[in-house]
Amino acid sequence: MTKILQRNLYREVADRIGDLIEHGELAPGERISEKQLCEKFGVSRTPLREALKVLATEGLIELLPNRGARVVRLTFKKVKDTYDLMAALEGLSGELACQHISDAEIAAIRRLHNSMLEHYRQQDLKTYFELNRQIHESILAASQNEVLQEMYSNLSQRVKRVRYSKKMTQAFWDRAVKDHENMINALEARDSQLLGQILRDHLCNKLEVATLAGVIDDDGPLEAVNG
Amino acid sequence: MTKILQRNLYREVADRIGDLIEHGELAPGERISEKQLCEKFGVSRTPLREALKVLATEGLIELLPNRGARVVRLTFKKVKDTYDLMAALEGLSGELACQHISDAEIAAIRRLHNSMLEHYRQQDLKTYFELNRQIHESILAASQNEVLQEMYSNLSQRVKRVRYSKKMTQAFWDRAVKDHENMINALEARDSQLLGQILRDHLCNKLEVATLAGVIDDDGPLEAVNG
DNA sequence: CTTGTTAATATTGAATTCATAATTACTTTT
DNA sequence: AAAAGTAATTATGAATTCAATATTAACAAG
Structure with a gap:
């Protein structure tokens, strides 16, 4: 039972604008000209x-009455707040996944995990990250909580444009992999409390924030990082 | 630094429709007639x-392409999923509150708590619930995470119309009060892990779901409860 | 040269109009 | 009378038009 995905024009336009924001083609704080975008699309x-x-209710832009819209200017605090929230949601997804996940799904995640370890050993960062993403995605799906998935996806959207993975130190990476070892074990034991705890504290959740903190130390806009 | 609250017409209308849904004047599953509402407002x-x-992005209604909008029909699962999420967010709010809350704010919550206990002893359910709400509200505010507050408020909005508090048994109530005792202690000790744990497991979070489950046992729409 | 005022322009907010798709009502056929 | 097909009606989707607000430019006074 695959979901019907409605394709309204407004939804299409919203997604396209979202892409522009994500890729920095619409700069943070930049005023959005209706006429310009109308012509563009x-x-x-x-x-x-x-x-x-x-997009305003989704938190990507803000509306100024009678003065149009502008792209939300991400501050360090806003990003940190969002990541805190995402970590909590991941924790919940872990707890719920333990309750609902099938043996086959666990096996699939185990395969992703083993493959990820392999690429970790080969120091293949790019593939590692992709597999990492897939694992977290799988756990989220296994939670079988659609509201949770919707919320997580929205939060993820908001901070996408400052996500980056250049400054990963070896120490961080080692620790993250250890977290993942514990994760898969908790999952196979279906220990929901433990998996929830691990995911809430998972280094990956905090890593990017920490990295950003190294680049930006005040609460000003951190868009310079984006380049 | 109070926030500028924008008063666009669309926002006004959205709130009014939200009220109609909350109070059951727009029935669940009911098709929303644009013309009718235009005239009404x-x-x-x-x-x-x-x-x-x-309203569709906020999850209160759903849009059917070329066939208008309808009020979301809440199922038991949807409500449970939402409450699970809210519990996780409350847990996070507790953790964060411990980190940021001032002595004065704790004292204020302690006063609310004592007052709540008093009304508990007098079996004054109505006032008890109001003070209970204020306590949770205060902790949420003390988290100083605006994204969290925004999400919580949205989720709360979604399930408002099935919230009710008639079937509270004495046993449940006693347990909820005990939870609150532990909460305030953890808060005063600024034990973020403990407070987070308590709030995630807090009976009040699960209570209404449990109550609903007593009334509705399948996954069909549960709007009959609303009357 | 700066500040304040007013006119011109541009942009947003909302209503209306036009186009298209869905629903309903009415035939027509079997 | 039931089913199928077609016309009429209604509702939605999107563009256009009109009105109100904000921004810019020009200008005058201090």
Whole structure:
């Protein structure tokens, strides 16, 4: 039973604007010109303005009454707050996954995990990250909580544009892999409390924040990092 | 530094529709007639439709392409999923509160707590619930995480219309009060791990779900409860 | 040269209009 | 009478138009 994905024009436009923001083509704090985007997308102002309202409730832009919209300017605090939240949600996803996951799903995650270890040994950062992402994604899916997945996806969207993985130190990496070892063990034991705890404290959740903190030390906008 | 609250027409309309849903004047599963609401509110279709899009992203209604909108039909599972999420967020709010809360704020919560105990002894359910709400609200505020507050408020909105408090048994109530005793102690000790744990497991979070489960045992729509 | 005022322009907010898809009502056929 | 097909109606999707607000430019006074 695959979900019907509605394709309204406004939703299409909202996604496209989201992409522009993610890739920095719409700069943080930049004022969004309705006319300009209308021409760019070849749509009228009605669906575009609907998209802007949606993006505002999703937290990507902010609406200034009678003065249009602007891209949300991410501060260090905002990013940290968002990551704290995501860590809590991951913790919950772990707890729920333990309750609902099938043996086959666990086996699949184990395979991803083993493959990830392999690429860790080969110091293949790119593939490591992709497999890492897939593992967390799988646990989230196994939680079988759609509201949770929706929320997580929204939060993830908000901070996507400052996500990066250049400054990963070996020590951090070693620790992250150890966390993952504990994770898979807790999952196979279906120890929901433990897995929840591990995921809430998981280094990956805090890593990027820590890295950002190394680059930005005040609470000003941190968009310079994005380049 | 109080926030500027923007008063767009679409936001006003969205709130009004939200109220209609909360109070059951727009029934679950009911199709939403644009024309009807336009006349009711005395606005044109443009701001109304913008409001509908926003309400859809907020999870209160769903949009059927070319077939208008309808009020989300809450299932038992959806409500349970939402409460699970809210419990996790409360847990996080507790952890963060311990890190940020001032002595004065703790003292204020202690006063609320004592007052709540008093009304518990007098079996004054109504006032008890109001003080209970204020305590949780205060902890959430003390977390100083605006993203968290925003999410919690959204989730709360979604399940408001099935919230009720008639079936509270004495045993449940006693246990909830005990939880609160432990909560305030953990807060005063600024034991973030403990407070987080208590709030995640807090009976109040599960209580209403359990109560609902007593009324509804399948996964069908549970709107009959609302009356 | 700066500050304050006013006119011109541009942009946003909301209503209306037009186009398209879905629903309903009505035939027509079997 | 039931089913199928077609016309009429209604509702939604999107563009356009009109109105209100904000921004910019020009200008005058100090």
